Amino acid sequence: MIIDGHVHMGKGDFGTLDELKQDMQKAGIDKAVLVPGGMIDVRRMTRYITGVEKPKGDDIPNDVIEHIIHSEPDKFYGFYCVNPHKRREAVIDLENGIQKGFKGLKLAPIVHGFSLASKTVMELADLCGQYNVPFYSHVLFSPGASTKKMAALAKEFPNTNFIIGHMGFGPADVDAMEYAAMYDNLYLETSQGSFAGIKTALETCGSSKLIFGSEFPLYKPISSLMTIRELNCKESDFDNILYKNIQYLLNVK
Amino acid sequence: MKSTDVVAIALPYEMSSAGQAFQRVAQLCFGAAVLPVGKGGAYSEPCKTIKMMCDLGCNVIFTSPSYIVELMKVAKRDGIDITEKIHLDMIWLTGEGCSDAFRKKIKKMWGCDARFYYGSLECGALGIECEAGCGYHIPISHVYVEIIDPDTKEKLEDGEIGEIVVTTLLKEGTPLIRYRTQDLGYMERMECECGIELPKLYLRGRRADQIYIAGEEYAPFYVEEMLMRIEEVGENYYMNVHEDHVEVVIELSAETKYYEGIEEIISSKLEFSCGIPNNIVVVDEIPYSGKKMKRVNYVY
Ligand SMILES: [Zn+2]
Numbered sequence: 001m002i003i004d005g006h007v008h009m010g011k012g013d014f015g016t017l018d019e020l021k022q023d024m025q026k027a028g029i030d031k032a033v034l035v036p037g038g039m040i041d042v043r044r045m046t047r048y049i050t051g052v053e054k055p056k057g058d059d060i061p062n063d064v065i066e067h068i069i070h071s072e073p074d075k076f077y078g079f080y081c082v083n084p085h086k087r088r089e090a091v092i093d094l095e096n097g098i099q100k101g102f103k104g105l106k107l108a109p110i111v112h113g114f115s116l117a118s119k120t121v122m123e124l125a126d127l128c129g130q131y132n133v134p135f136y137s138h139v140l141f142s143p144g145a146s147t148k149k150m151a152a153l154a155k156e157f158p159n160t161n162f163i164i165g166h167m168g169f170g171p172a173d174v175d176a177m178e179y180a181a182m183y184d185n186l187y188l189e190t191s192q193g194s195f196a197g198i199k200t201a202l203e204t205c206g207s208s209k210l211i212f213g214s215e216f217p218l219y220k221p222i223s224s225l226m227t228i229r230e231l232n233c234k235e236s237d238f239d240n241i242l243y244k245n246i247q248y249l250l251n252v253k
Numbered sequence: 254m255k256s257t258d259v260v261a262i263a264l265p266y267e268m269s270s271a272g273q274a275f276q277r278v279a280q281l282c283f284g285a286a287v288l289p290v291g292k293g294g295a296y297s298e299p300c301k302t303i304k305m306m307c308d309l310g311c312n313v314i315f316t317s318p319s320y321i322v323e324l325m326k327v328a329k330r331d332g333i334d335i336t337e338k339i340h341l342d343m344i345w346l347t348g349e350g351c352s353d354a355f356r357k358k359i360k361k362m363w364g365c366d367a368r369f370y371y372g373s374l375e376c377g378a379l380g381i382e383c384e385a386g387c388g389y390h391i392p393i394s395h396v397y398v399e400i401i402d403p404d405t406k407e408k409l410e411d412g413e414i415g416e417i418v419v420t421t422l423l424k425e426g427t428p429l430i431r432y433r434t435q436d437l438g439y440m441e442r443m444e445c446e447c448g449i450e451l452p453k454l455y456l457r458g459r460r461a462d463q464i465y466i467a468g469e470e471y472a473p474f475y476v477e478e479m480l481m482r483i484e485e486v487g488e489n490y491y492m493n494v495h496e497d498h499v500e501v502v503i504e505l506s507a508e509t510k511y512y513e514g515i516e517e518i519i520s521s522k523l524e525f526s527c528g529i530p531n532n533i534v535v536v537d538e539i540p541y542s543g544k545k546m547k548r549v550n551y552v553y
Contacts (some may be wrong), residue, residue: 085518115524119517143528144521 003031003243004221006136006165006191006213009068010038010061015217017068027222033213033246034068035106035136036061036081042218048110049140055111057083062097069101077250079106079136084120085113091123098131103250104163107137109145116149125153129160134249136189138165139176151179154186161185161249163211167193172200181205187245191215195227207237211246254313256284261306263292263316263324264348270374271348275315285313292320293543299327307338314341315370317348318355319546322488325362326541336364345370349546350458350474354481356386358488371456373434375427376419380454385446388453395423399431400440403460414439414457435460437472462549464494464529471499471529473549479526485509485519489539493552498530500552504539511535 007020015037024032040048040055047053065078080097082090084107094105105128107114107121114121116137128135139147147168154162162185168176171194180186181204188205190198191213201210212228214221228241247253254260260279266272272291279285288305291297303324305311314321321344328335341363346356347370360367371380371389379396380389391398397420400409409415417434421427437457444450458474465471473492480486480501487504494500501523505511516533523531 085521087514087517109525113525114521117524117530118521120521142525144523144525146528149528 001031001243002027002029002212002225003033003246004029004214004216004224005033005163005211005246006189007032007034007216007221008037008042008218009034009064010036011064012038012041014041014043020216023216023221027214027220027225029214029221029225031075031077031243032216033077033079033104033250034065035079036065037217039108039111045218055108057108057111057113062102066097066100066102073101077104077252078102079104079134081106081108082124083112083114084118084124087120090120091127094124094127095131098127098133102133103252104128104134104136107135109137109140109142113142115144116146116153117144121153122156125157125160125162129157132161132251134161134163134187136163136165139169139173141169147173147176147179151175151183151186154179154183158183158185161187163187163189163249165189165213166191166215167197167201172197174200174204177201177204180209187211187249189213190228190241191219191224193227195230198227199231202231202233202237207233207240208245210241211249212242254279254283254285258283258285258313258342259288259309259311260285261288261290261302261311261314261316263290263302263314263320265293266291267294270377271372274377275345279313279315292316299324299541300331303328303331303333303335303339307333310340312340312342313345314343315345315347317546318346318351318359319349319489319541321346321359321363321367323541325488326538335362339363341365343368347372350456350462350477352474352478352481353386354478355488358481362488369456371454373419373436375432376421376429376434377424379417379419379434380456383445383447383449388441388445388455390445390449391452391454393451396421398440398454400438401433403433409439411440411442411452416460417454417456464492464499464549466494466499466530467497469528471527476523476527476529477548480523482526483519483522485515491539491546491548491550493550496553498532500532500534502534502536502539504537505535 060081069076069078080102082093180188189211214224262275264271276287279287290302344367356367368382372378378392399418400415401418403416417436417438419432421429440452442452458472462473487506490503492499492501520533
């Protein structure tokens with residue numbers, strides 16, 4: 001069994017559901033966690049990171065994901081994305097999303113430009129703990145959405161599970177690894193992670209803290225998976241990384 | 254500048270060389286007409302300055318960032334449309350630190366170009382911006398500028414941020430050798446867009462103004478840049494530094510209407526971009542102090 005823990009799905013013609021299914025089959029991936037995408041055109045990603053181009057943050061395609069997870073509930077899980085600048089509305093929105101079958105929260109600091117220490121983010125983190133669904137966010141170089149702030153959240157909300165996307169910030173975020181080792185409720189998702197970074201993380205925080213993800217459509221699932229295969233770790237470690245950890249966080253079998 | 258310019262000098266004429274120095278340059282070097290409107294002297298009121306600028310066809314002004322905002326506000330209060338009644342070609346900003354984002358707001362509200370002039374009472378002119386609006390050209394026949402590590406006092410390489418140190422080359426009465434300005438900046442040797450190939454100076458705020466919260470250091474210069482990039486934030490602000498956070502008192506921008514919770518949104522945007530734990534307080538108006546604007550206050 002292999003579950004891809006991080007796949008983007010949006011409304012555009014780049015990275016469609018058909019393409020995803022073909023790529024999953026090719027890589028031997030059984031299931032995938034979908035998060036809303038398309039707010040950023042990933043084919044021009046660096047322009048967004050440098051702030052030259054602004055994302056279309058108002059149109060979050062949660063509906064696209066909702067449709068897929070309802071039509072193929074055994075194959076796809078969904079994370080619900082909200083804009084914390086909407087404050088109370090964002091919290092209510094997430095709660096509705098969870099009730100509609102979404103299995104986690106996805107935040108996009110690069111799209112919405114908020115601080116991980118803001119009041120609304122704290123409320124969202126708390127809500128995730130109440131519903132026992134994971135809180136997923138990537139971290140940035142921006143100090144308000146840094147690895148450190150994400151770790152501070154994990155410390156503040158011990159009943160919520162947190163997933164740091166893309167192994168943290170940069171090619172080998174040792175802080176993210178050390179925090180994952182320090183806090184039981186903090187996990188790292190491997191997409192975009194370098195081989196050396198993931199290998200170091202395996203030694204630092206162990207396989208029970210790593211979740212395989214591909215970051216489709218920016219990356220091909222087969223190449224992301226190959227990086228994991230090259231770790232040459234024990235079968236039980238592979239199982240943790242490739243499906244057991246995410247199954248545990250999503251409460252699914 | 255040219256001889257047909259009408260130049261308002263809205264800088265102090267008392268206890269400072271600024272007003273007189275700029276007046277001399279405008280009159281003697283360019284033959285321009287000067288309006289010595291001053292800034293805060295006995296007869297110098299913002300409404301009079303606005304009236305003179307309107308009536309006498311002023312097209313260039315030398316002033317500080319906080320005063321140009323005050324002039325705009327006074328004009329607005331008196332029902333004068335500044336872009337309609339005053340046709341400025343250029344605003345020269347000096348005397349206070351100013352981020353590029355703040356400058357952009359000033360350019361927008363006056364509808365003209367705005368450039369920085371960096372100087373100090375002690376040393377005179379230290380840097381002048383060209384039309385590229387990015388970094389200062391150093392008047393190298395007047396001053397020799399170096400960047401040093403403020404702790405080790407060693408001279409730094411190009412691109413490294415440190416304290417700006419100045420040696421004056423022409424002053425006879427008060428010569429200065431390696432005078433420590435307490436200003437932070439760095440130098441770069443790359444040909445400017447305007448064609449000048451000499452080294453350029455970039456400012457990074459003042460050493461003494463750095464904000465320390467819970468063991469972290471934040472540069473007010475950078476905090477201002479990020480604050481001014483937030484569309485909801487207006488042209489005036491100050492910060493009160495507390496032990497574990499900074500309270501940022503702001504006015505809203507002209508396009509923004511107050512609504513409940515806007516403080517949290519602005520606070521989150523600011524913390525996102527510069528990491529500073531903060532609390533936003535929105536007020537209708539921050540009154541002009543009449544003095545040099547003090548934007549960072551320690552309250553503990
Ligand atoms: Zn130039």
